[in-house]
Amino acid sequence: MTVQDVAADGIKLSDNAAAKVKSLLGQEGRDDLRLRVAVQPGGCSGLRYQLFFDERSLDGDAITDFGGVEVVVDRMSVPYLGGAQIDFVDTIEKQGFTIDNPNATGSCACGDSFS
Structure with a gap:
């Protein structure tokens, strides 16, 4: 995985992920949307990731540009995502965004949530 510049909040976005986000955008x-990455309560391990396009600007958002892709993290999610690497995989076995998070101490069997 080739990783683009590290964001101020510590998130890293791979070249593959940035290209996929650009394609989806x-x-x-629309040119007013950014990729928002958030951590919300839920899932069998306690926390779950949310990735979605958002036009909002919230107080305390950390916003970083990765080669034309703006990634936004709300202030409550920043501590959970420091050092996390977001990638996009497209193989015969799996397709989608993946998050490798050094802050996660465990995850559920289905891989949908973490603690």
Whole structure:
């Protein structure tokens, strides 16, 4: 995984992930959207990731540009995501965004949530 610049909040975005986000944003046809990465309560391990496009700006957001892709993290999620690496994989076995998070101490069997 080639990693782009490290964000102020510590998140890293791979070249593959940045390219996929650009492609998806192009399909949306809007130029006011950014990729928001958040940590929310839920899942069998206690916390779950959320990745979605958002036009909002919230107080305390950490915003970083990765080669034309703006990634936004809310202030409550920043401590959970420091050092996390976001990648996009497209193989015969799996397709989608992956998050390698050094702050996660465990995850559920389905890989949908972490603690």
